[in-house]
Amino acid sequence: MNLEFVKREQLKEKPQDETKLGFGKVFSDYMLMLRYDEAKGGWYEAKIEPFQNLSLSPASLVFHYAQECFEGMKAYKTADGEVMMFRPWDNIHRMNVSAERLCMAPIPEEFFLNAIYELIKVEKDWIPTTPGTSLYIRPTYIGIDPFVGVRAASQYMLYVILSPVGAYYASGLAPVSIYVESQYVRAVKGGTGYTKCGGNYAASLKAGEEAHQRGYSQVLWLDGRENKYIEEVGAMNIMFKINGEILTPELNGSILAGITRDSIIKLARKMGYTVTERRISMQEVADAAKNGTLEEVWGTGTAAVVSPVGELIWNGESIKVGDGGMGKLTEELYNTLTGIQYGRIADDMGWTIKL
Numbered sequence: 001m002n003l004e005f006v007k008r009e010q011l012k013e014k015p016q017d018e019t020k021l022g023f024g025k026v027f028s029d030y031m032l033m034l035r036y037d038e039a040k041g042g043w044y045e046a047k048i049e050p051f052q053n054l055s056l057s058p059a060s061l062v063f064h065y066a067q068e069c070f071e072g073m074k075a076y077k078t079a080d081g082e083v084m085m086f087r088p089w090d091n092i093h094r095m096n097v098s099a100e101r102l103c104m105a106p107i108p109e110e111f112f113l114n115a116i117y118e119l120i121k122v123e124k125d126w127i128p129t130t131p132g133t134s135l136y137i138r139p140t141y142i143g144i145d146p147f148v149g150v151r152a153a154s155q156y157m158l159y160v161i162l163s164p165v166g167a168y169y170a171s172g173l174a175p176v177s178i179y180v181e182s183q184y185v186r187a188v189k190g191g192t193g194y195t196k197c198g199g200n201y202a203a204s205l206k207a208g209e210e211a212h213q214r215g216y217s218q219v220l221w222l223d224g225r226e227n228k229y230i231e232e233v234g235a236m237n238i239m240f241k242i243n244g245e246i247l248t249p250e251l252n253g254s255i256l257a258g259i260t261r262d263s264i265i266k267l268a269r270k271m272g273y274t275v276t277e278r279r280i281s282m283q284e285v286a287d288a289a290k291n292g293t294l295e296e297v298w299g300t301g302t303a304a305v306v307s308p309v310g311e312l313i314w315n316g317e318s319i320k321v322g323d324g325g326m327g328k329l330t331e332e333l334y335n336t337l338t339g340i341q342y343g344r345i346a347d348d349m350g351w352t353i354k355l
């Protein structure tokens with residue numbers, strides 16, 4: 001399969017003020033589009049083409065049965081104007097893990113990854129340079145057969161769109177208050193919790209809305225069976241520093257294996273911390289806060305990177321973290337990870353690639 005290039009007549013105007021980018025609102029000139037059809041022998045077309053609306057039958061499977069998964073990663077510009085990506089091969093591999101669970105055709109990982117590199121090179125002028133900004137990359141995979149009946153699709157679109165972004169939270173790196181959800185659940189063992197699929201997000205909206213109405217920015221999910229054990233925060237994994245040790249929920253099948261999570265675990269271990277992946281109950285965290293050993297809490301994810309948590313609300317009780325400000329280790333981990341991503345700190349982990 002060749003990667004074709006379809007030129008745009010006219011390029012869009014780029015955002016003038018990079019401090020007002022927000023997240024996911026502006027899209028670049030081009031997108032990557034791969035097409036699959038069993039009847040045509042599998043993957044049959046790959047194009048870098050103008051960003052444009054899709055034309056699909058209203059009967060397309062994705063609209064009815066949510067056969068869809070996605071990814072999220074970023075391209076960064078270094079101070080020297082070089083273009084960097086962070087562990088993109090892990091995102092593409094994870095996309096295939098999601099695809100497998102959703103009975104979607106396997107993605108040709110190497111071809112897809114190289115095609116993404118080509119897209120980023122074409123669009124490198126869309127990577128913002130103001131500190132903290134980046135080009136968000138959203139691979140999306142959908143089953144499109146025009147057929148209303150429950151089965152796996154035989155035709156697929158796999159595409160990538162790009163969006164220059166600022167900080168994920170408008171409030172910047174200020175600690176957030178998180179609502180611990182005791183009524184709704186996000187995922188259960190045997191379900192799709194470990195995949196990055198739209199269906200998981202649709203199922204999480206109601207809890208998110210209710211938390212917003214109560215004045216909290218995010219929901220912390222507990223396990224779907226006993227409502228006791230900590231899972232993750234919507235689009236972030238979560239970590240606790242208790243009495244000097246870092247704790248994070250183990251990969252149990254119902255949480256996402258975050259690439260930021262994995263990177264932070266490895267960085268913290270390199271810094272000499274003990275990091276333990278295990279089952280953590282909400283009671284344990286509440287007890288740690290009571291006896292003064294709950295030192296820091298933070299979320300990890302590509303969009304928000306490392307995000308300090310200042311307070312958890314559980315069954316109407318407020319659990320305060322440390323002094324409510326950003327923890328020292330949280331800040332150090334944020335600086336180290338973003339340092340590697342933006343090329344300010346040497347990458348001796350083999351995580352980055354210069355395009």
Ligand SMILES: *Cc1c(COP(=O)(O)O)cnc(C)c1O
Nearest residue numbers: 235236237256258259260301302
């Ligand atoms: C994307 C995502 C994360 C974070 O994963 P990263 O690879 O670190 O970006 C965590 N939880 C969920 C549910 C996600 O969708």
